[in-house]
Amino acid sequence: MPGNAFGQAFRFTTWGESHGPAIGCVVEGVPPLIPLAEADIQPYLDQRKPGQSRYTTQRREEDRVTILSGVFEGRTTGTPIALEIRNADQRSKDYGEIADKFRPGHADVTYWGKYGIRDYRGGGRSSARETAMRVAAGGVARKVLDHLLGSGAVTIRAGLVEMGGDGIDRDAWTWDEVDRNPFFCPDAEAAARWGGLLDAARKQGSSLGAVVEVVAEGVPLGLGEPVYDKLDADLAKAMMSINAVKGVEIGAGFAAARLSGEDNADEMRMADGRIAFLTNCAGGVLGGISTGQPLVVRFAVKPTSSILTPRRTVDRFGQETEIVTKGRHDPCVGIRAVPVGEAMMAVVLADHLLRHRGQIGGTGGVTGPS
Amino acid sequence: MPGNAFGQAFRFTTWGESHGPAIGCVVEGVPPLIPLAEADIQPYLDQRKPGQSRYTTQRREEDRVTILSGVFEGRTTGTPIALEIRNADQRSKDYGEIADKFRPGHADVTYWGKYGIRDYRGGGRSSARETAMRVAAGGVARKVLDHLLGSGAVTIRAGLVEMGGDGIDRDAWTWDEVDRNPFFCPDAEAAARWGGLLDAARKQGSSLGAVVEVVAEGVPLGLGEPVYDKLDADLAKAMMSINAVKGVEIGAGFAAARLSGEDNADEMRMADGRIAFLTNCAGGVLGGISTGQPLVVRFAVKPTSSILTPRRTVDRFGQETEIVTKGRHDPCVGIRAVPVGEAMMAVVLADHLLRHRGQIGGTGGVTGPS
Amino acid sequence: MPGNAFGQAFRFTTWGESHGPAIGCVVEGVPPLIPLAEADIQPYLDQRKPGQSRYTTQRREEDRVTILSGVFEGRTTGTPIALEIRNADQRSKDYGEIADKFRPGHADVTYWGKYGIRDYRGGGRSSARETAMRVAAGGVARKVLDHLLGSGAVTIRAGLVEMGGDGIDRDAWTWDEVDRNPFFCPDAEAAARWGGLLDAARKQGSSLGAVVEVVAEGVPLGLGEPVYDKLDADLAKAMMSINAVKGVEIGAGFAAARLSGEDNADEMRMADGRIAFLTNCAGGVLGGISTGQPLVVRFAVKPTSSILTPRRTVDRFGQETEIVTKGRHDPCVGIRAVPVGEAMMAVVLADHLLRHRGQIGGTGGVTGPS
């Protein structure tokens, strides 16, 4: 009933507030005998870490993860794996204004209304800081995929495909480019434009939204549990649960609603003894089950709500007022959502792989006649 | 682990294949002492029922629901409510072609690949027939909302806002219009255009996609369980789990990614002692918790995959072939998805209302200072 | 959250009241391609069926089970299996007395107090009639065990080892005897005595309690999910959830508390390349995981609360009164609990087998060095 866990067979439960002593998670269901160390997880946290370019917040979060259980002599034991990150920088400071005022676009008003109390320091539990533990759990999930399907058999990558309404040229898509610019953008020219866009937005005390695309290749056919835990349904939940996400689509997504039936239905031929789809409007899922094609998910991230432009709001005493959200904020939270989207893809796949193995045995198949 | 149930506190589990003897569901967690009869559920099934206009399949499905348990002397007892619909029309017929061939855009190939067996008659478990039980469960969920929040306090309505890429004029939105045309369209002029569009598509052996918008008004502030069972995350899963849905968005949705931070953050003022949001880009959810504003969800439905235009495919023996899906099919499955979307909204709300009451007590609040 | 389902990977949800139109269950998680028909389930229901000897109630319940979904051309498809039994004998009759009075030892007072309403006809949901669906689900679970471990690899048997305080001679234990007397008693002499005991109790308008022992042989080493879903913890829950059960023990059970540490710890030797335990005080479970030895569970069933001796009670208006429970009741409900205990053992094993396969792969092992 409580909502702090994700997944069923591969399951992680997160805890912690932005400015508490630590954040952490417990990862359950990991098969035994998988080599695992902090070094397997840390690189993903480093990708998400703020302060890596002038386009993300300049806060210092080392985000150094520690494994506290579930690993013995370098390998998983099948028991729960506790991960923890100590919060380095919790200077006592004056939170006066946000303690009482509800920041528009933030969860201040709803946490207050629901619980009657909120840890307002840095957003408390509703802070995007929580996503660090998603990324950590995602690192473990990738190890599970590697262990069960073969090292590198599944690749999970993501990039920013739109910022402030400016989309990439999909023909220019270059995965390597993602690591070369501060926006995780697969199109070098778009990345160049976005630098200017973001500088302008910041100068105006504004912020920008973005669209993230996550692609998983090498996913075996057969993952997904119809009719309510369809693979795409769980992916939709996974992505929509990330802070600031307002929309999710699979494959052609909303554009599919504009296609004709004959254009949308991916035809099939045989190639090398396997079924080969001629297109991938489905985004790798049919009837809630993976087809073996690339799994393609996109999600929309709203513009950062913490902005320097004054906004009208009310305080908890019912007084009308204004607020300016000072401090070190990402002008586009969509950027750092990229590794989070990858992580959520990884945990959904690990979960469904174990669930599939439980009921059916094996680890899914290739798209072929049988 | 199995994926046939939805919800936690208000929970329903469905079963049944398109051409089996019956379909049904078990609804659990319903509070006791709620007046309930088949007549409370049947009207919603009738909305979804095929054959009501020439724009939906001419199959005859009476879809007559029976309550088999959980109700005593006209009121719920708190024990599980079994609902059942007998399948009237299961003539033995020749399924030869679809028994062996994988229809493009359908789950044939993935069910076969995952399970190694599939009930191909009418799509079996992957048939949209399953959605009848969602609608039935939704009827019970509405009674729960009425019982706990006051009769009619929450209204859940939906309409088709786009068909074949042709969108409505939102300024012309008239809820009453939804019941006056065969498309559940809130814009009379758009509905008029769509008749022609759909006739043309059918004539060409093609089909059209659509976008459905579901709006819940009167939802109290406070529903949703961060950070993984956020209200919007569960709504995304609920809608994406409906057959043929490829995208889900909340409030401004994907368009939010194109707004500036100051335009997207809904400002607040006081009105009548309550907090009044000046806009609703958030679609009624902040931080995964309902704000008390209208809850606005849209989802994209792909064009019907069963079309008369021949498509290339393969059969289960690995032979390349073609297929034409004959039979009585909806040229736009998005139409009949409208009552299904409403139902999924109702079950998500009933579930979160009970979950909220469990942890916090009460049934949520209004948006006000406290 | 609702409590009508049992199991996680192999999961069944039951519904129905004693005197409603039907009772049923939905069995989820069953692997595909298992041959399954009503004839696989009916024999277990027949064992539990009343009226088979003069020692059980003379009610006529045909308990004819029907499979409504999840099976295609004689084999499971991996989708939910709906089972249903129509209630044949629901003559309208006068329930006046039990409608208002709370029968001592029954759930009348607690259902009334909890829900504010109760279906008093035959005990409604709290009737032992519900256990028929446990037995049906158990029949499916046995097929799963056979399918995954080999036909007959696991044998699940149970017997009555004590009635009215009169225990069997364990040295006389003969499994075949269980089918030869109306008490499922493995000791012929005890069975002979019990006939007299039960006749005497009935003549006095009284009833007797009993102890059931369930033994599963051939269970592979490795089933159980520490530390909360230990195999023995789930067995304890499974058995305690059966109507009228007041105690559960594993292996030596309560007697273990009277043994010395050296007598209780089962020593190990090698035999045929496998580990052989010299004793089985543990009852086949160590640390919540099966050892490969016979799994031994006993549970205590209280004497039937429906008796002809007048008992003091109160009615729902707060008036003191007396009650005599007329009708056709089992003088010892423990007898018919025997097939129910077997069924619960089967479902726990099927559930843990699938859960084990999900996380670890394979179907458990033998007790050997590796």
Added chain:
Amino acid sequence: MPGNAFGQAFRFTTWGESHGPAIGCVVEGVPPLIPLAEADIQPYLDQRKPGQSRYTTQRREEDRVTILSGVFEGRTTGTPIALEIRNADQRSKDYGEIADKFRPGHADVTYWGKYGIRDYRGGGRSSARETAMRVAAGGVARKVLDHLLGSGAVTIRAGLVEMGGDGIDRDAWTWDEVDRNPFFCPDAEAAARWGGLLDAARKQGSSLGAVVEVVAEGVPLGLGEPVYDKLDADLAKAMMSINAVKGVEIGAGFAAARLSGEDNADEMRMADGRIAFLTNCAGGVLGGISTGQPLVVRFAVKPTSSILTPRRTVDRFGQETEIVTKGRHDPCVGIRAVPVGEAMMAVVLADHLLRHRGQIGGTGGVTGPS
């Protein structure tokens, strides 16, 4: 699916190995606004702490608990509460013998067989050290009960009622006595005898079993979710999941199987406008729902398996050998199971109270007409 969590509405997930850097748990579902500090939890941990008398292990475990999240300005916020205990004493030492040999009566052989790897240091995950987190979670659960039902409305107490086969005189039961002897024994004379018994057992390199009785008074009528999550079924699972427990019984328990129907069925009269049961054979539960009477649960704890008497066993290479379990071990693990049993009672009650409130509203009732 993984088995590291207990409860549904009030839910806790534990992690950690005996000799790892720390152990911990995440407690979810706690209502907001409850005053909570480490000082509310520590006293229960201190009761369980070893080394308090010469009758428990002399290991030094400070077991100092820290709250890492979910509490703000001294009150719960409704978000997950992370509790952690750092393991002070993890000297590197030679585990050679138990690293390879399977200790009889321990989980060594089953963890090895199931997972193919085990953290043998101090028993790893299977160590009774894990129960410290049950006790910690129980401390939080008690606060929930106090908050929702009134401070002190529910009292949960436990005592040892039998050791090494020597039972207490129930007529001499004095709750205050429990705190006055090192055995949590409510009978002073029995406690005096047990000192001698235990000294003798230890001198012989042996160990003793015990029976614990847990009593909860003030539990409102109505808690429990039939038919699978009955209150007694969940209590049975809760207690059976504690290390070394081999049997659980409710109320008269196994003795109920020896009573006549008229002696066992607790009669009812009115007293002060409420229903008063004349006896409590049921142990406070009817049909899986609390009656409002004292909830009485007993569980059997096997004698410590770690003994100084040499036992025959095998090692992981399949060699027959002997083992003597040296080190500082409790000669009767039943003693320290007393606060653990109380804790499990508390978490079951908190869980069912929240579940009840979710479906029914309110916090249960008194036993009265309505």
